[in-house]
Amino acid sequence: MSDIANQTANAGRLRADFSEIASVLRDAESILAYSHVRPDGDAIGSVLALGMALKESGKTNVTLWSEDGVPESLAFLDADGMISKPDTKPRTFDTVVALDTAAYKRAGDTVLAAITPGATLINIDHHASNDGYGQLNHIDPSSPATGQILFEFLATAKLPITPSVAAALYAAIATDTGFFQYPGTTDRTHEIIAELIRKGADAPAIAARLNDNSPRRRFDLMRVFLDRAKFDPSGRIAWSVLPIADAKSVGAKPEDTEGLIDLIRGVEGVVVAVFFEEMPEEKVRISTRSKSRSVDVSAICAKLGGGGHPAAAGARFAGTLAEAESRVLKLVNDALD
Ligand SMILES: [Mn+2]
Numbered sequence: 001m002s003d004i005a006n007q008t009a010n011a012g013r014l015r016a017d018f019s020e021i022a023s024v025l026r027d028a029e030s031i032l033a034y035s036h037v038r039p040d041g042d043a044i045g046s047v048l049a050l051g052m053a054l055k056e057s058g059k060t061n062v063t064l065w066s067e068d069g070v071p072e073s074l075a076f077l078d079a080d081g082m083i084s085k086p087d088t089k090p091r092t093f094d095t096v097v098a099l100d101t102a103a104y105k106r107a108g109d110t111v112l113a114a115i116t117p118g119a120t121l122i123n124i125d126h127h128a129s130n131d132g133y134g135q136l137n138h139i140d141p142s143s144p145a146t147g148q149i150l151f152e153f154l155a156t157a158k159l160p161i162t163p164s165v166a167a168a169l170y171a172a173i174a175t176d177t178g179f180f181q182y183p184g185t186t187d188r189t190h191e192i193i194a195e196l197i198r199k200g201a202d203a204p205a206i207a208a209r210l211n212d213n214s215p216r217r218r219f220d221l222m223r224v225f226l227d228r229a230k231f232d233p234s235g236r237i238a239w240s241v242l243p244i245a246d247a248k249s250v251g252a253k254p255e256d257t258e259g260l261i262d263l264i265r266g267v268e269g270v271v272v273a274v275f276f277e278e279m280p281e282e283k284v285r286i287s288t289r290s291k292s293r294s295v296d297v298s299a300i301c302a303k304l305g306g307g308g309h310p311a312a313a314g315a316r317f318a319g320t321l322a323e324a325e326s327r328v329l330k331l332v333n334d335a336l337d
Helices: 018-027 041-056 072-077 109-113 146-156 163-176 187-198 203-211 216-227 244-249 297-302 321-336
Strands: 030-034 061-065 095-099 120-125 136-139 237-242 272-279 283-290 307-309 312-318
Touching (some): 018 095, 018 120, 018 136, 018 146, 041 095, 041 146, 041 163, 072 163, 072 203, 120 146, 146 163, 146 187, 163 187, 163 203, 187 203, 216 237, 216 244, 244 272, 272 321, 283 321, 297 307, 297 321
Parallel strands (some): 095 120
Antiparallel strands (some): 272 283, 283 312, 307 312
8 A cells, every 4th residue: 555644854743834735735736635434524525625625726636535435415515526436546646635534544445545655645634633644734623623624724725615615614514513512613613604604505405405314224224223222220321233234124324324323422311322333344333422521432432443532432343242332331431430
């Protein structure tokens, strides 16, 4: 695999000036932007917003990749089909921009293998665990979404925020903040949202597309999820498991599990919610949420080799569902004591 991760004097510098990033992009002939595997709204919205703004500014050679494509629920943001799966042969870019991608490898193996070494790597993200793997990094964990950082960047760099760019940023920020509810959402977030609406984002229409259009198979998946949900005796820990066989039985796609955890997170008294999703080859995808500032689920996930934010984090576990359950519930219990 080609490796374009940071080997420069900038290593560890986490807050490059927007003007520095803007000048690298201004000089670039060919630009690639990508985000992480299993993309969410912040990933797709951020990649699209940057791609569309660069094109609008006159850049002709702009490529947008997503290892796992665009989830059905977010496809409406990409009306022109700008995002594609990566090429199978390596391609050369002057500048590569990783967005919302906490670790270099989270881009996905196919994406990384398709980039010829030598590109300048720009890394813009809001995950505290991001170590600054780019040559130019702008990591701001105080921001609730990469889309929010990107708005500030586009505004500072005077890149055009068209109605489509505004819609993509609105979707990025709305989804990553749970529609402006999660901690990290600030007065600045709301100011930016107001500005995006002024610039043409149709907030109610976007919200309706995101929230009122889930496929029937997702409803069937919710049934399975709720049926398997459990609570510890104190009612402070809630969790559910999804065996592969159950996901198959309702015809679920990988993206359909997004947000299921909120069904148990929202229950009164629940402090920590955990979702265990069985993956092929005896692996388990673990998602965690915390409603208490005194329980940092990213620290719990770090012990499992994962990461994220204090209130929302995840990890991969090698083992069975039952093994993952006992290991993680023990860690959560310890954190609650
Ligand atoms: Mn994000």
